[in-house]
Amino acid sequence: MDVLREELDLTGTKYGCGEGSCRACTVLVDGRPVASCQLAIAKVQGKEVTTIEGLAAGDKLHAVQEAFVAENAMQCGYCTPGMVLTAVALLRTNPKPTRAQIVEWMNGNLCRCNNYSNILRAIERAAELTQEAPAK
Amino acid sequence: MSAERNPIELERYELEEKPRYRFSLSRRAFVQTVGAGLLITSFGKFGRAQERAGKGRAVAGRFLFDKDGIVMALTGKVELGQGARTQLSQAVAEELRVPLSQVRLIMGDTDSVPNDGGTYGSQTTPRTVPTVRQAAASARELVVELACEQWGVKPDSTAMRDGVIEHSDGRKMTLAELVAKVGDVGAALAGKTSERIELTPADAWRVLGKLEGKVAAIELVTGKHRFPSDIKRPDMLYGKVLRPPSFDAELVDLDSKAAESLEGVTVVRDGSFVGCTAPTTFQARKALEALVATARWNTKPHPSSSELFRVLKETANSGSGRDRPRGSEQGDVGAAMAAADKVVLASYEVPYIQHAPMEPRAAVAEWVDGKLTVWTGTQTPFNVRGELAEAFSISEENVRVIMPDAGGGFGGKHRGDAAVEAARLAKAVKRPVAVHWTREEEFTWAYFRPAGLLEVAAAIDNAGKVTAWDFTNYNSGGSALDCPYTFPNKRVKSQPCDSPLRQGSYRALAATANNFAREAFIDRLAAETSADPLAFRLAYLEDGQLKEVLNAVAKQFKWTERRQDKATDTGYGIACGTEKGSFIATCVEIHVNAPTKEIQVRRVCAAFECGAVQNPANLKSQIEGCLIMGLGAALFETIQFQDGRITTNNFKQYRVPRFKDVPEIDVVILNRPDLPSAGAGETPIIAIAPAIANALHHATGTPLQALPLTVS
Known part of the structure; x- marks a missing residue:
């Protein structure tokens, strides 16, 4: 996390607890969500790391980002990068999750503004968007 | 638009406390201070x-x-x-x-x-x-x-x-x-x-x-927005501050050689302040570890959380400044109590809790030609400017505070702690310095929502009417202290005490504690007089907005129908309250898992009125955020401390609401375009804890009197 934020200036990855229990620092390593505060740099050698900055294609938001905006699924927005990336990983492994499956998958991510209901709706909306226009 | 709908009492929004550090004055700073009268005119x-x-x-x-x-x-x-x-x-x-x-x-x-x-x-x-x-x-x-x-x-x-x-x-x-x-x-x-x-x-x-x-x-969904902890300046260093191992401990001895021998590290000492800077957070952390290893401290005794409520009661005092005892009496409570058929008594306990905003305190400070600029996450940039000017004995003219949109506050970011620390380090190394508090620092060295002990008594006459109300809050404050119910004799008091922990404002201040005790006790009185909790409240309320939100929530929740449900381990509770000109009523359905005693809030219904609604989408988020934040304080959150240390100092020990805790939520907003708009980010939090307590009372037959609520 320090390497991303301080050396690469990718500050979209946030510090929240330093012990992996809030998941604000989530990045995708080969598509899987990982708490980057718990991740040694040696462990990701030769692997693909996606941060929030790498999700949108230029000005075109990823479906999950679009759904978060549409559903007002953020208040202060500090947990948002981690939420979005965790949700992206969910929809890649399970494109049509039930509400219970979303809750189970997302439970490690904290939002202290407690905007959870909107975030759940956003993920459901993103699943619908993805099915209408399958990702290429 | 008419004037404000209700006079609002501004209570304890600032911590009245001495600065944590007294920095030594350089000769130049001394001359500037003396000459400040001239500088101000420029x-x-x-x-x-x-x-x-x-x-x-x-x-x-x-x-x-x-x-x-x-x-x-x-x-x-x-x-x-x-x-x-x-x-x-x-x-x-x-x-x-x-x-x-x-x-x-x-x-x-x-x-x-x-x-x-x-x-x-x-x-x-x-x-x-x-x-x-x-x-x-x-x-x-x-x-x-x-x-x-x-x-x-x-x-x-x-x-x-x-x-x-x-x-x-x-x-x-x-x-x-x-x-x-x-x-x-x-x-x-x-x-x-x-x-x-x-x-x-x-x-x-x-x-x-x-x-x-x-x-x-x-900007938020793409990670582009720079929060206070994301701010960078050219040549910026990362700073850490040496914290005492326990509250009030004094530094006796420190050998900084090992830390200073690390590449790029500078150690800064000024009175009781010790900090270090380094080119990366990693290196600053190593330097801090080296300082911690050599520091010797004189520790002081400190009460623990197990004796908290006894300490509060014993240290009740005359207070100071805005924090003096206050209250009011109407009628003659003593006479009504003496003449009562029955007197009901209860005391309620509310622990310290933490705001725990997602973004911990953070600041970047930069000195250029004697002028200080600080980027920091604070709810009070102008006060932080004053705090910095005072700390460094410079005029406010020479301080600029910039607040980038920050990651949560909830009443917890009223002071410039990290700003002062970053500025002290930056002054020493003559380069910009960032100080980012860790979650553990946040849980120990920030401030807490005050703990409270609340003692309540009521008199009931031989016709089953409540004739007197006596309510005292020890330590947590006077917001929403007044009793909205039409009992003929009423006495309320807010009593300051010596708080073992640093305390300050939190979403809705003491309105959460006062409303919890009052509304839980109202259910006791309803039970004593064999009344339905909703009917009891309506009988003792004058017509007006509080009654309107109660009726609205009862209708939406189908209160009368649900409350008849005799299923074991399931309970239904209701509570209401008003604060800062807005009105909330909340119903909940809870379930207690019989073998594990785990409490699940299944359904929450809230009716809220804050005048003319200005942004319905944001209002709904604020109400839901309040309800779930209040659910956390009702069921899990409590700060534990022993030997001057906080033992619940990260999310592993301090449980806050997560996705799995989110109930089905139904919010009714009573829009009143005919009334001026009141704020809405706080009041919706005040009725959820008593509604849950009352639902648990309903399910188990035992009234609960301490937060967080547990079933034995």
Whole structure:
């Protein structure tokens, strides 16, 4: 996390607890969500790391980002990068999750503004968007 | 719009405390302090003029217009997720008659914005929105007058619509065109006041009152927004501060050689302050570990959380400043108690809890030619400016505080702790320094929502009527202390005590504690008099908004029908309350898992009224956020401490609500366009804890009197 934020200036990855229990620092390593505060740099050698900055294609938001905006699924927005990336990983492994499956998958991510209901709706909306226009 | 709907008592929004560190003065600083009387006369900068112009209809310093016709509105309010940026942008767009997309807000930069007061106490809606609307309406008329001067016509038949000035003869001018002709439109408006101000009534709103999304949402979902902890400056170093191992411990000895031998590390000592800087956080952490290893401390005894409520009661005192005992009595409580058929007594306990905003305290400080600039996450940038000026014995003229939109506050970011630390380190190393608190520092060295012991007594006569009410809050404060029920004799008191922990404001202040005790006790009284909890409340309330939200929530929740449900381990509870001019009533359905005693809140229904609704989408988020945050304080959250250390110092030990805890939520908003708007970010939190307690009482037959609630 320090390497991303301080050396690469990718500050979209946030510090929240330093012990992996809030998941604000989530990045995708080969598509899987990982708490980057718990991740040694040696462990990701030769692997693909996606941060929030790498999700949108230029000005075109990823479906999950679009759904978060549409559903007002953020208040202060500090947990948002981690939420979005965790949700992206969910929809890649399970494109049509039930509400219970979303809750189970997302439970490690904290939002202290407690905007959870909107975030759940956003993920459901993103699943619908993805099915209408399958990702290429 | 009429004046405020209710006088609002501003209570304890600031911590009244001495600075944590007393920095030594250099000779130069001493001369500056002595000469400050001369320095003060030399201001006259942009920001100062605006600060004085921050009230009422003044347009000066409130708006800038760029060449593309974008309106930049300046405000001392700040954004921490509560929605002020969007709401104030709407207010500007509404009254200036420009599209929302044409408005940008500059917030919380003490050198360029008016001081609109701190961002707390639900004050943005009732105070700052009207101020900004007045200014925007005034600016609109002045802009029209400016355009008419250009055309050489009278302004009577000219108006602004969707960002375009239109004359009845068909002539049109955009704001960008006006800027091209006039140059600095903001300056041209300065010092002028329009006589023709008319605020748009709520039923004619085009931007306010609409379901608006957040104005900065794209920056947030893409990770582009720079929070205070993301700010970087050229040549910036990362700083860490040596913390005592326990509260009040004094440093006896320290050998900083090992830390200083690390590459790029500087150790800074000034009185009781010890910190270090390094080129990376990793290196700064290593240096701090080296300091911790050699530091020797003199520790002091400190009460533990297990003896908290005894300590509070024993240390009840006369207080100081705003924190003096207060209360009121109507009728004769003593006589009514003596004459009662039955006296019911109970005491309630509310522990310390933490705001735990997602973003811990963070600051970047930079000194250039004796002037200090600090970027930090705070609800009170102007107060932090004062704090910094005091800490370094410099004039406020030489301090600029900038508050980038930050990651949550909830009443917890009223002080400039990290700002002072970063500034001290930066001063020593003569380079910009960032200080980012860890979650463990946040859980120990920030401040807490006050713990409270609440003692309540009521008298019931032989006809089953409540005749007296006696209510004392030890330590947590006086918000929502008054009892809204029409008992003939009432006495309420807020009693200051010696708080073992540093305490300050939290969402809704003591209204949560006072409402928890009052509303839980009301259910006791309903049970004592064999009344339904809803019927009992309605019988003792005068007609008005509190009754209206109670009736609304009962209807939506189907209270009467559900409360008949005799299923074991399931309970239904209701509670209500009012604070800061808004009204909340909440119903819950809970389930207790018999073998594990785990409590699950299955359903929450809330009815809320805050006058004319300005942003329905944000209001719903604020209400839901309050309900779930309040659910956390009701069921899990408690700060434990022993031997001067916080033992619940990260999310593994301090449980907060997660996705799995989120119940089915049904929110009813009673929009009242006929009433002025009240703030809404706090009051919806105050009824959820007692509603859950009352539902557990219903399910188990045992009244619960301590937060967090547990079933044995």
